[in-house]
Amino acid sequence: MRVAPVEAFAGRIARLRQELAGATLDALVVTSLPNVAYLSGFFASAAALVVTTDRLALIGDGRYAETLAARARACAFVESIVIPPGVSYEDALVDVLSPFQGLRVGFEAAYLTVSRHRYLSERLTHRGWKAALVESVGLVERLRVRKDPWEIARLRDGAERLSAVTKCILPRIFAGRTEAEVAAELDSRLRSAGFERPAFDTIVASGPHSALPHARATARRIEEGDLVVVDVGGVLDGYCTDMTRTVTVGRAGERERRVIAQVAEAQAAAFAAVRPGGRPEAVDAAARHTLNDFGVGEAFSHGTGHGLGLEVHEAPRVTRARPGHDEPPLAAGMVLTIEPGVYFPGWGGARIEDDVLITDAGAEWLTDRRDP
Ligand code: ZN
Ligand code: ZN
Numbered sequence: 240m241r242v243a244p245v246e247a248f249a250g251r252i253a254r255l256r257q258e259l260a261g262a263t264l265d266a267l268v269v270t271s272l273p274n275v276a277y278l279s280g281f282f283a284s285a286a287a288l289v290v291t292t293d294r295l296a297l298i299g300d301g302r303y304a305e306t307l308a309a310r311a312r313a314c315a316f317v318e319s320i321v322i323p324p325g326v327s328y329e330d331a332l333v334d335v336l337s338p339f340q341g342l343r344v345g346f347e348a349a350y351l352t353v354s355r356h357r358y359l360s361e362r363l364t365h366r367g368w369k370a371a372l373v374e375s376v377g378l379v380e381r382l383r384v385r386k387d388p389w390e391i392a393r394l395r396d397g398a399e400r401l402s403a404v405t406k407c408i409l410p411r412i413f414a415g416r417t418e419a420e421v422a423a424e425l426d427s428r429l430r431s432a433g434f435e436r437p438a439f440d441t442i443v444a445s446g447p448h449s450a451l452p453h454a455r456a457t458a459r460r461i462e463e464g465d466l467v468v469v470d471v472g473g474v475l476d477g478y479c480t481d482m483t484r485t486v487t488v489g490r491a492g493e494r495e496r497r498v499i500a501q502v503a504e505a506q507a508a509a510f511a512a513v514r515p516g517g518r519p520e521a522v523d524a525a526a527r528h529t530l531n532d533f534g535v536g537e538a539f540s541h542g543t544g545h546g547l548g549l550e551v552h553e554a555p556r557v558t559r560a561r562p563g564h565d566e567p568p569l570a571a572g573m574v575l576t577i578e579p580g581v582y583f584p585g586w587g588g589a590r591i592e593d594d595v596l597i598t599d600a601g602a603e604w605l606t607d608r609r610d611p
Pocket of ligand 1: 482
C-alpha cells in the first residue's frame with residue numbers, strides 16, 4: 240500500500256493548525272480512524288492522534304509498533320507513542336494531554352463515545368485539569384473534502400481499475416448463476432486488480448431485488464429478462480471508488496430498456512450541473528427534474544451522490560437541501576459519485592453510478608462510461 244509523500248502530510252497538518260486557530264483551539268484529539276490516516280498515513284484498526292501548535296503525537300498499540308516507528312521515520316514531525324500492554328488508549332491519551340492543563344483542547348464530538356469522553360474527562364480532572372474538553376465537529380473533514388494531487392491520482396487509478404473489473408463482469412451475468420456467485424467473482428476480480436478490499440458489501444440485485452437500492456447478493460438465481468444492478472466499490476491505497484451498472488439478461492424488454500435510458504439521461508443532466516462554485520443541491524435537482532419529466536421522479540428514492548475518499552460515503556452529500564445540514568459549495572478537487580436510480584417495488588429497478596472529479600474548468604468522469 241502506497242502512502243502519500245511527507246510534504247502532503249506536512250501540508251495537511253499546517254492547514255489543520257489554521258483550522259484550530261480559527262476555532263480558538265490549542266490542540267485537537269483525533270479519534271476518527273480515517274482522520275488519523277489522513278493526517279499521519281497511519282492506517283490501523285485502533286489509533287488516536289493529538290495535534291497541537293507544535294506537536295503531533297500518534298498513538299497506537301503494540302500490534303503496530305513497527306508501522307508506528309516507520310511513520311515517525313518517514314515524517315520527522317510525527318512523534319509515535321506505542322501503548323504498553325495492559326494500558327488503554329484512554330489512559331495513553333490522558334498521559335499525552337496531562338501537561339496541556341489550562342489550554343483549550345478539542346475532541347471530535349462525532350467520533351468519541353459518551354463513555355470514553357466521560358472517562359477521559361474524569362481522569363484529566365483527577366490530574367488537575369480545571370477546564371473541560373471542547374466539542375468540535377468536522378475540522379479534519381473540512382480539509383479532506385478537497386483532494387490533493389496525490390489523492391486524485393489514487394482515485395483516478397482506482398476508478399480505472401474498477402471500470403475494468405466491471406467491464407469484465409457484465410458479460411458473466413447470465414441466467415442460472417446466483418447473485419452470490421457473481422458477487423464472489425467480482426470480489427475476487429477486485430483483489431486481482433490490485434484493490435486491498437471491497438469498499439462495501441458488493442451488491443448484485445436481480446429481478447425484483449433490483450428494486451431495493453441497498454439489496455445484498457443472495458442465493459437467487461438470475462433469470463432471463465431480469466434487470467440486474469451491480470454496485471461495487473474497491474479500496475486502493477486507502478481510497479474508495481464506487482460504481483454501478485444495470486444490465487438486462489438476455490433480450491431486454493421495452494420497459495427495462497426505457498428505464499435504463501431514463502436513468503442514464505438523469506445522470507448526464509446531473510453531470511452537466513457539476514461546476515466549481517456550484518451547489519450540490521443543484522446537481523441533485525438536475526437528476527430529479529429529468530426523472531420527474533419522465534414521470535418516474537417518485538421512484539427516485541435516494542440522493543444523487545456522495546463524496547469519495549478515505550471513506551466510501553463522505554462530504555459532499557449530493558442531495559436535496561436538508562435543514563440543519565449545510566453542504567459546502569462544490570470546488571475543484573472534490574471527488575463524488577453521480578448515481579441516480581429508480582425503483583419499482585415488486586418489478587425491479589435501475590441505477591447507474593460513476594465517479595466524477597471537479598476541476599477548475601468543470602468536471603471530468605473518473606470511471607469509464609463507455610457502454611460495455
Ligand atoms: Zn455504489
Ligand atoms: Zn455510491
